[in-house]
Amino acid sequence: MEDAIEAFADHVIETKLEDIPSDAIKAAKTYILDTIGVGLAGSIGPYVEELVSTFENASTGIANNARVLGQNIRLAPGNAALLNGFQIHNSEFDCVHEEAVVHTMTVLIASLLADADRRGGVTGETLIRASILGVDVACNLGVASTSALQFFRPATAGAFAAVAAVACARGFDKECLLRAFSLAYIQLSGTMQAHTEGSSLLALQIGLNAKNALLACDLAENGLPGLNGVLEGRFGYFGLFEAAGDIRSVLPTLKQNWRIKEVAHKPFPSGRATHGIVDAIREIQAEHEIDVDAVVRLEARVPSLINHLVGRPVHDNMEISYARLNGQYAAAVMLQRKFIGIHDYTDEAIRNKASIGLAEKVKIIVNDNPDPNALSPVEIDIHMKNGEKFSRRIETVYGNPQKPLSREEHLAKFRRNWEVAKVGLIMENAEKMIGAVDNLEKVTDICELIDLVTG
Known part of the structure; x- marks a missing residue:
């Protein structure tokens, strides 16, 4: 051959x-x-x-x-x-x-x-x-x-x-x-x-x-x-x-x-590299009621590929394609609505001041995973005004055959x-x-x- x-x-x-x-x-x-x-x-x-x-x-x-x-x-x-x-x-x-x-x-x-x-x-x-x-x-x-x-x-x-x-x-x-x-x-x-x-x-x-x-x-x-x-x-x-x-x-x-x-x-209709962060939020929301107005910051520790694919900074003049590949925006929408749908990616939705303000509290941090093609694990910490912290580690992301729809x-x-x-x-x-x-x-x-x- x-x-x-x-x-x-x-x-x-x-x-x-x-x-x-x-x-x-x-x-x-x-x-x-x-x-x-x-x-x-x-x-x-x-x-x-x-x-x-x-x-x-x-x-x-x-x-x-x-x-x-x-x-x-x-x-x-x-x-x-x-x-x-x-x-x-x-x-x-x-x-x-x-x-x-x-x-x-x-x-x-x-x-x-x-x-x-x-x-x-x-x-x-x-x-x-x-x-x-x-x-x-x-x-x-x-x-x-x-x-x-x-x-x-x-x-x-x-x-x-x-x-x-x-x-x-x-x-x-x-x-x-x-x-x-x-x-x-x-x-x-x-x-x-x-x-x-x-x-x-x-x-x-x-x-x-x-x-x-x-x-x-x-x-x-x-x-x-x-x-x-x-x-x-x-x-x-x-x-x-x-x-x-x-x-x-x-x-x-x-x-x-x-x-x-x-x-x-x-x-969700966003880059797959956002889904580990979103899935971690989803699992936390299944166990706790998160008051988005009381969120101080959300830290997401991710492999380098995720940061490269969706770690771009959120801003109030994004194009829809940019927003779909933005981990901060996806996290904010999930925190607000407990779901992300097609209509969260319209010109009006991606310029919503509350969503942008919450997204700016999301910090994406590269972890020490050496695999350049890895999409997991993902770890998040949600820090609240009262000092509470909600944490989750995702090894397998929602939608994967091991965690299927x-x-x-x-x-x-x-x-x-x-x-x-x-x-x-x-x-x-x-x-x-x-x-x-x-x-x-x-x-x-x-x-x-x-x-x-x-x-």
Whole structure:
């Protein structure tokens, strides 16, 4: 084997649905539904209208045969994939593999739905298999990395996931898939600078990789060549996009560790790195009544990655994307409302003086965890005016498979997201969608699902 990408291609091509255990299939259904719901919520997010306008104005003469989650439009498939990806990630509500630091389903579902809508005939069984195998590819790239993020891994690794998923749907052979991986690799994009600045361009990086993954599959299908060192070459993925890692170390886990089973829900529409702090507050609130007016300060001791991702300072002129990636603001909202929802990230909400004032009392402190990719443990102390102190240490964050959302909580999240979709969806169809995904093996064409979530 010249390059480890061949092992991933073999895994995708050779693994059949019957090879996959039932608990992995169950997890896939959970996160397919979750990702679709998150994309609906994202349809009302910042800069969505500007993207729609851009693509509609540039679509003259293009075959607009793919729909977009929560929208009443048809776009060219690549543009539909881009907008799907942007919407799925722009509310910071999409599921994540914590060890890999990858939003596992985001690029994958964005590309696959657009391609399936263009082509038709993609079955529910294919969607399950494609999702599980795509997640395996992206997560193993992340797990194999031993360095801090320098490129935006959810976008870069996500592109490989999307290629694997589309290849499943189109029935690529190994040679074609290897070429598609190569053609996606040469288009990879996504800098951590967008995350550092809390910019909406972070979600656009997801969308661009979703679009490029489709283009890579089209080019491969039409015979363009590939590369030999996609992952391990001198300028391959692990020589350029990741500063350090050992991709060969994860190859024995293929068909053993189904990464979809390790994926974490995001209970709140804020960066996953805020969730350890929020979860600690949630657990304290379950035992004590916290008077927010009596809070002197909240100290959160966190791994360096959390500080890097959400330790930016709160202020009263934040953009929504900045606020979603702000640990101080998330902590303040949780203290005030005992919940964080979509409507806590509007221009009005993020400028609320009481919320900003409380957020300024939150201090994020880096602990001594040496792991550059760690999201736990998190410890918080809430100091009160009367001298009381409420403390909590979080080893496993709410939403992780070891501390999961219940089915009722999962479906409640989906229904809340359904209600806010831009196009205005019938609530009765939300229950149809839940039933269809529960019985996805019986769906003969996933365009039936797309029918339910578009105008």
